[in-house]
Amino acid sequence: MSNLPERIADVEDADCTGMQALVTGSTSGIGRHAALALGRLGADVIVHGRDRQAGEAVVDELTALGVEGRFVEADFADTDSVWELAATVRAETESLDILANNAGGFFRNNRLTGLGVEYTFHVNHLSPYLLTAELLDHLAADARVITTASAAHKGASLDLDRVSEADSGMGAYSHSKLANILFSTELARRLDAAGEDVTANSFHPGAIPGSGFSRFLPGPLPDLFAKLDAVPGVTSVEDGAAALVNLAVSPRLDGTSGRYFSGQDVTTPSSAARNRDGAKRLWERSAEWLDVEEPLSGY
Template identity: 55%
Template sequence: MRNYPEDIAGVGDERLVGETALVTGSTSGIGRETARALGRLGAHVIVHGRDEDDGAEVVDEIDAGVNEGTAEFVAADFADPEGVSALADATRRTTGDEGLDLLFNNAGGYFREARLTDLGVEYTFQVNHLAPYQLTAELLGDLADDARVITTSSEAHRGDQIDLDAVRSVDEFSSWRAYQRSKLANAQFAAELGSRLRERDDRGVTSNSFHPGAIPGSGFFRHLPAPLSGAASALGRLPFATTPAEGAATAVYLAVADEVADATGRYFADCREKKPSTEAQDPRAQHRLWEASAELLGIDEPLAPSAGDEP
């Protein structure tokens, strides 16, 4: 069997001809493998990243495939809300009246430097959570019927809670805690989005998150301190390490597999549903994060409850 994500996920015979997918953070790692897999299945893929040359390389790979997949590249900086809006606008121009079929909130990273963005928000939290929250909010009205929204979380979300005051400060900054917090936010966001879509949207749109695995080959570990990054490089040479293609398999599974067509608000790993942490499952925590995210961005709360609805 080929070591492609779609084959690992058991969906290699499916076809996505006529569908459009936006994969954020798709110039490297699991995002790149996901974009290439969707192209092989025949989709038109909007490739996103910050580097034009890397983006052009992924587009060329998809366009040169033997199937009907096509691609285009859009650059956007996820630390800049205007850049996120520009990506949403470019996506809208591409999809037109047909709508977006697949939205992969994958862009993100592990950042060692303690810094605040122009919004006064800790950088990791804005790039890894607020940017996909904003992008999804701006594209909600442009999703096609039965569209699927897939968000990359991580098992790193376990063992933490989100302190909404801490995301406005870099006092006592810990890069690992910042990353944990952002990945917990990804899981809570996907669950809350799934709940709100089910209650307030009749188009059959679904939302799920997943853990891709520990992937030394993805480039993630380049941000770790020297001793840990060196250990991770060594781990990448071991036979049991997860490859980017294997990490992308669950993303592709959630995008294509018939058996999860109606699954929403759930968390997956290794192409199977898995229980996230207790905190990730807390409906009140999900609701608080949803409201606070809109406030931090200065936007209207997407899919807001009607008057009298319980939070």
């Protein structure tokens, strides 16, 4: 099949045998396609999501490929659930070669989580931050951390005060995606300063009608967005998954860290996403919101 993500990414010859990968949000959309692509390349994959039936179906597909798959259920609006996910990964793997922070969404209801944090920001940023922090010392020496961001970040500026206010829709989504990029670049900077070979990059997967994103949109937009599947030039789910797989395994990207990609191409994010002071403040405040020790402190 010419539309396999690993073929689109030109990494179908990559040998991931023996590698361990965690792909969050992998019961559907680009996460599912990326998980299966990594399985076809030989990696064992931990599948994550909230829908156990869908997750077990992905595991069955991975098993049929001859690799090991397992499903771990976790709600990214619940910090205890994320801690349990991290503990399960640590218990069931010797180390982790690929951490794909892919889970997230666009939410329409104004609400706060148990931390008193805006729901979209918690799910899309704080939970990947916490999961990564809990798995930092479990990552293999040359592991790759990939975070799914969005070009929607270009409509946002970092405002840490708004995080305690109930919000939703595109404003909240854009703010959380800006946080994704700032988190990824600050993680890369601190890993490098600490002398670690682990790399961290973020990417925009494209506007993908088949990704499931459209179900969060208001009014008639989900139906309109779904019809775009038939429009030439619109990014496919496979293309989005290829962007993730490219960052996860491409030998061309060995040592590449702290970059933002649009699809498979390095690009420049907004000025707000390049603000080092903002990245540092976000990193520190995220630890405070979660009431955890600041990861990679001192760097």
